[in-house]
Amino acid sequence: MSEIGVWITALTTLAIYSFLYRDNPFYKAAEYLLIGLTVGYSLVISVKTVLWPGLVLPLVGGDLAKIIPLVLGGLMIIRLVPKLTVWSRIPLAVIVGAGAGVSIPAMLKARILQQMGATVGHVASLNGIIMLVGVIATVMYFYFSREQKGILQPVAKIGTWYMMIFFGATFGYTVMSRVSLLIGRMEFLLGDWLHLLGG
Amino acid sequence: MRTRLPVIICGVFGVFMAAQYFITAEPVTAMYRAVLDWMQIIFVCALLVGILNVILRQLKSAARPGPDRVYAGIALFGIALMVVLGFGWGIGRGSAFLWVFNNVQAPMQTTVFSLLAFYVASAAYRGFRARHFESALLIAAALIILLGRVPIGEMISSHVPAVVSWVLNVPAVAAKRAILIGIGLGMTATAIKVIAGLERAYLGSRTR
Numbered sequence: 001m002s003e004i005g006v007w008i009t010a011l012t013t014l015a016i017y018s019f020l021y022r023d024n025p026f027y028k029a030a031e032y033l034l035i036g037l038t039v040g041y042s043l044v045i046s047v048k049t050v051l052w053p054g055l056v057l058p059l060v061g062g063d064l065a066k067i068i069p070l071v072l073g074g075l076m077i078i079r080l081v082p083k084l085t086v087w088s089r090i091p092l093a094v095i096v097g098a099g100a101g102v103s104i105p106a107m108l109k110a111r112i113l114q115q116m117g118a119t120v121g122h123v124a125s126l127n128g129i130i131m132l133v134g135v136i137a138t139v140m141y142f143y144f145s146r147e148q149k150g151i152l153q154p155v156a157k158i159g160t161w162y163m164m165i166f167f168g169a170t171f172g173y174t175v176m177s178r179v180s181l182l183i184g185r186m187e188f189l190l191g192d193w194l195h196l197l198g199g
Numbered sequence: 200m201r202t203r204l205p206v207i208i209c210g211v212f213g214v215f216m217a218a219q220y221f222i223t224a225e226p227v228t229a230m231y232r233a234v235l236d237w238m239q240i241i242f243v244c245a246l247l248v249g250i251l252n253v254i255l256r257q258l259k260s261a262a263r264p265g266p267d268r269v270y271a272g273i274a275l276f277g278i279a280l281m282v283v284l285g286f287g288w289g290i291g292r293g294s295a296f297l298w299v300f301n302n303v304q305a306p307m308q309t310t311v312f313s314l315l316a317f318y319v320a321s322a323a324y325r326g327f328r329a330r331h332f333e334s335a336l337l338i339a340a341a342l343i344i345l346l347g348r349v350p351i352g353e354m355i356s357s358h359v360p361a362v363v364s365w366v367l368n369v370p371a372v373a374a375k376r377a378i379l380i381g382i383g384l385g386m387t388a389t390a391i392k393v394i395a396g397l398e399r400a401y402l403g404s405r406t407r
Contacts, residue, residue, distance in 0.1 A: 005302035012303060016310040020317060030307065032270040035253075036277020037304040043250050043278070044285030044296065046243045055240055069237040073244035080251055089205040089402050091241045096401045097209030098234050100390035101216025107390070111383025115376045127369050134373025135380070142381050159377070164333045166374035168340025169367055174319065175341070176348055181313035188306070 010193040013185055134162040206396040213394030254278060340366060 015030035055073070058066045072091040079088035119135045122128035140152060141159030148156050191197035212234065219231045257278075260271035284296040291297070329335040346352035347363025392398035 002302075005298070009302055009306045012307050013310045016307060016314065019314065028270055029273055032274040033277045034304065034307045034311070036257075036274035036279075037281055037299065037307075038277075039250055039253050039274075040278040040281025040285070041300060041304060042246060044281055044290060046246055048285065048290055050239055050243045054236060065233065069240040072237060073240050076241055076244040077248055077251075079248050080255075086201055089201070090208060091244070092401055093205035093209040094212055094234075095238050095241050095245075096393060097212035098216045098238055100209075100393040101213035101218075104217045104387055104390050105220035107383045107387045111379050111386070115380050115383070119373075119376055127365075130369055131373040131376075134370055135377045138374050138377030139380060142377075159374075160333055161336055162370050162374040162377070164336040165340045165366060165370045166378075168337040169344050169371045171323075171337070172341040172344030172348075175316070175323070175345060178313060178316035178319055181309055182316040185306075185310055185313050 006192055010189060013189060017185075133158070138162050202399070202402060205402055206399065210394050210396055213390070217394070340371070 012030050012033070015026040018024055019027040051073075055066055055069060059070065072094060075087045076091040078084045115135075119132055123132050137155050137159035139159070141156040141163070143152070143156075146152065187197065216231065216234065219227050254275070257271040257274045260267050261275060280299065281296065284294070284299060288295050323341075327334070327338050327341075329338055343359070343363055343366055346355065347359050352359040352363070389398060393401070
């Protein structure tokens with residue numbers, strides 16, 4: 001990283017960390033700069049990597065089939081004109097319908113059948129039995145078609161125990177990932193910028 | 200027409216995209232790929248709608264007198280900088296566009312995420328009180344994961360990494376699988392309702 005790059009990165013990093021004291025103009029300026037850069041980045045990347053090679057170049061090359069996505073995309077963009085918003089329902093219907101259609105076999109296979117297969121496939125071991133009990137109990141916790149009384153109540157209770165362990169593990173991982181990001185930023189500020197770290 | 204045509208289009212595309220999974224004929228596969236391309240282009244156009252909306256809002260804020268004027272100007276400067284660099288000098292390796300991304304945008308994003316470390320710690324301090332058996336389990340799982348993934352865990356006991364591995368691979372996976380099965384069932388049911396025209400929320404609130 002060049003010296004000017006280090007300084008820009010250090011100053012924007014400090015501006016964002018100033019929020020730890022309280023909301024202030026430096027933080028707000030950095031926040032708006034980040035929003036602007038992200039919006040600009042998304043605009044350039046989406047046009048250069050999708051619209052240009054996937055729509056404009058084929059159309060210029062004479063691929064008339066690309067007129068359909070051109071019209072659908074155009075109908076989506078005219079959503080910005082309040083009187084014409086209703087036309088954007090057509091491209092919305094295409095992506096929602098096609099997305100729903102694609103998701104049915106994909107969900108059935110990956111989220112239901114494969115997960116169930118992996119669960120019942122290892123019941124010969126103690127861990128396999130513990131896992132099977134956990135999956136059934138947790139699924140029963142989300143069974144709302146009947147009031148959770150009788151046998152359903154203790155089974156759902158066991159499900160909550162499994163979920164708490166899962167949420168705790170997820171929370172632990174989240175804390176670790178955020179702390180490692182913080183360590184990275186501190187290493188940058190103290191090492192690359194201020195040269196206080198040895199080695 | 201305002202409601203019926205989109206519902207019919209949604210149903211036709213939904214049935215086709217679900218049915219193509221079971222049909223291997225080349226014309227059907229080619230049509231499936233074409234629809235995926237169309238979806239990608241529509242997604243980008245939807246993103247453009249959002250981007251243009253942000254630009255219009257910032258322009259309005261910049262035109263109004265007040266303290267937000269400066270911040271809107273900074274946001275517009277950021278957008279203009281990336282657009283000029285990206286379209287003017289390209290986005291390849293060694294470009295100014297990539298330099299701004301690597302030296303300004305990416306570190307700022309990392310810093311914003313790292314800010315959460317402080318708030319996660321303060322939330323944990325306030326929220327982690329073992330009032331019930333369930334909350335005690337949550338705390339224990341979090342602490343075991345935290346201890347097991349740093350060197351001090353192994354210094355406390357050589358069994359800590361094995362316990363962490365068991366917690367992650369058995370009870371945590373069981374709950375995750377059950378949640379995934381629930382999500383799968385819910386998404387399948389919602390997809391069928393959308394294709395059948397029973398779920399029309401995507402068309403806006405006036406159509407319900």
